[in-house]
Amino acid sequence: MEAKTTGLLMIPLEKIYSADETEYSQSSVRKRLEAFFLANVGLVVTREQLLRVARDPRTGKEPENWHQRLSELRTDAGYTILSNRDWKALTPQEYCLASIEQRAIASKRIRPSKATWKAVLERAGHACEWKEDGFSCQLAEGAIDPIGGGTVRLTPDHVTPHSVDPNSDPSDPNQWQALCGRHQVMKKNFWDGATGKVNLTAILQAAGLEQKREALSFLKQFFGETD
Numbered sequence: 183m184e185a186k187t188t189g190l191l192m193i194p195l196e197k198i199y200s201a202d203e204t205e206y207s208q209s210s211v212r213k214r215l216e217a218f219f220l221a222n223v224g225l226v227v228t229r230e231q232l233l234r235v236a237r238d239p240r241t242g243k244e245p246e247n248w249h250q251r252l253s254e255l256r257t258d259a260g261y262t263i264l265s266n267r268d269w270k271a272l273t274p275q276e277y278c279l280a281s282i283e284q285r286a287i288a289s290k291r292i293r294p295s296k297a298t299w300k301a302v303l304e305r306a307g308h309a310c311e312w313k314e315d316g317f318s319c320q321l322a323e324g325a326i327d328p329i330g331g332g333t334v335r336l337t338p339d340h341v342t343p344h345s346v347d348p349n350s351d352p353s354d355p356n357q358w359q360a361l362c363g364r365h366q367v368m369k370k371n372f373w374d375g376a377t378g379k380v381n382l383t384a385i386l387q388a389a390g391l392e393q394k395r396e397a398l399s400f401l402k403q404f405f406g407e408t409d
């Protein structure tokens with residue numbers, strides 16, 4: 183596959199769609215997605231294809247967390263999976279694994295030291311520190327998430343995204359915050375470091391049909407439009 187390199191990213195020269203309809207039977211969502219991407223290097227794959235691959239091959243059940251697994255292929259496995267943020271020819275529903283190369287930095291992701299994480303949790307009062315537009319999450323470790331369901335587990339997040347500042351200091355509590363799982367996903371997938379705001383359009387694009395309808399009806403009501 184021919185490609186040109188812009189900055190650090192390999193961008194394919196041509197937009198060629200994958201016609202892959204293979205059944206992937208690997209044991210986890212992440213493994214199926216990885217196998218699918220590796221079989222379609224340099225090709226454009228759609229959200230629909232990813233959903234199909236992510237689906238449990240035995241039960242046919244569509245996992246809710248496929249987006250998080252996709253995000254892990256980037257952040258933990260170090261794959262360069264292009265989206266329309268990196269390659270403007272892609273629509274927001276399209277992705278492309280540019281090469282089989284895995285970035286080495288991925289395995290060396292810096293985490294806070296034990297003492298730092300303890301200090302962060304104490305500062306946070308053992309609750310999620312996510313804040314936006316005056317709203318503060320405050321979900322406590324071990325509580326039940328009223329929106330996402332499941333038990334809240336707080337994990338460390340570097341306040342500045344790694345892509346902006348790779349020199350995270352594991353010993354400085356001010357560089358770290360405690361986030362619940364839902365807000366970790368929110369930040370990874372939908373936080374725009376450039377504007378310091380949630381990327382609302384990306385959230386709506388990723389939402390299910392029913393949630394899109396709810397949002398539309400909310401906006402219509404908000405702006406005083408009748409159906």
Ligand SMILES: [Zn+2]
Nearest residue numbers: 310319362365
């Ligand atoms: Zn939270």
